[in-house]
Amino acid sequence: xxxxxxxxxxxxxxxxxxxxxxxxxxxxxxxxxxxxxxxxxxxxxxxxxxxxxxxxxxxxxxxxxxxxxxxxxxxxxxxxxxxxxxxxxxxxxxxxxxxxxxxxxxxxxxxxxxxxxxxxxxxxxxxxxxxxxxxxxxxxxxxxxxxxxxxxxxxxxxxxxxxxxxxxxxxxxxxxxxxxxxxxxxxxxxxxxxxxxxxxxxxxxxxxxxxxxxxxxxxxxxxxxxxxxxxxxxxxxxxxxxxxxxxxxxxxxxxxxxxxxxxxxxxxxxxxxxxxxxxxxxxxxxxxxxxxxxxxxxxxxxxxxxxxxxxxxxxxxxxxxxxx
Numbered sequence: 001x002x003x004x005x006x007x008x009x010x011x012x013x014x015x016x017x018x019x020x021x022x023x024x025x026x027x028x029x030x031x032x033x034x035x036x037x038x039x040x041x042x043x044x045x046x047x048x049x050x051x052x053x054x055x056x057x058x059x060x061x062x063x064x065x066x067x068x069x070x071x072x073x074x075x076x077x078x079x080x081x082x083x084x085x086x087x088x089x090x091x092x093x094x095x096x097x098x099x100x101x102x103x104x105x106x107x108x109x110x111x112x113x114x115x116x117x118x119x120x121x122x123x124x125x126x127x128x129x130x131x132x133x134x135x136x137x138x139x140x141x142x143x144x145x146x147x148x149x150x151x152x153x154x155x156x157x158x159x160x161x162x163x164x165x166x167x168x169x170x171x172x173x174x175x176x177x178x179x180x181x182x183x184x185x186x187x188x189x190x191x192x193x194x195x196x197x198x199x200x201x202x203x204x205x206x207x208x209x210x211x212x213x214x215x216x217x218x219x220x221x222x223x224x225x226x227x228x229x230x231x232x233x234x235x236x237x238x239x240x241x242x243x244x245x246x247x248x249x250x251x252x253x254x255x256x257x258x259x260x261x262x263x264x265x266x267x268x269x270x271x272x273x274x275x276x277x278x279x280x281x282x283x284x285x286x287x288x289x290x291x292x293x294x295x296x297x298x299x300x301x302x303x304x305x306x307x308x309x310x311x312x313x314x315x316x317x318x319x320x321x322x323x324x
Contacts, residue, residue: 011043030062277299
């Protein structure tokens, strides 16, 4: 039986679902889980979404975002017989949400990360899919649940963001075929794009402009990276996660093959978040996996404990080896 069929059987078999996704929420995590929530409701199921983080400012346009609950220690009275984890390579990436499943109810794992740890009782993993939202699109089709404007908006937002507006290498013919069907539902694509990419508050833009001059190049201009330390983040009430904007800027530099962002965690001293992006020649998932992270061949991340200078030196050394 295929993984998709096993997923369908799991959905049919269970009645009450707890849905979550990875920490540091973005468009695909939110779009896929909201669309999955809507699918379940159309099938007459019960469902609740719980995330470790608040929904980011730029995704305020998503329908039914008010259905998402923020995790709180000691959350009770959530009735579920299936724990559905979407767009998440490992249980620890859900933050603390996985602790709600203390009774070890069956886990449905739906993901497209090549680094997925297959932690579920049912694992539907498609590394070739552009996004988790593309997989949920397939689930709608398999279960013959019709799309409407809300579900189409959710899925479109997920595919848009995880493909970098349909120009990353993970974009394929099936992605465009799926999007063409979603667009039949009168989506406001201009509003969606503007909300995600052209909606930065002035104070955030000023912070971004202050970080950009700190870009560094190594390996003859093949590696570009930024370092953001805790003191730069103190007293900054940022509405946006500006990581993708910084990474996209660096990717556009002629000759750059790999882009990195090293950022100290303001809430956990000694914890460093690394975002890695590749133009395709270097498999950054392999690099990230060496440091306990993972993701995709061209987009990955890791969270490491230690000195930012030591971590930076070790990660850059690995990338330089991969460029040889």
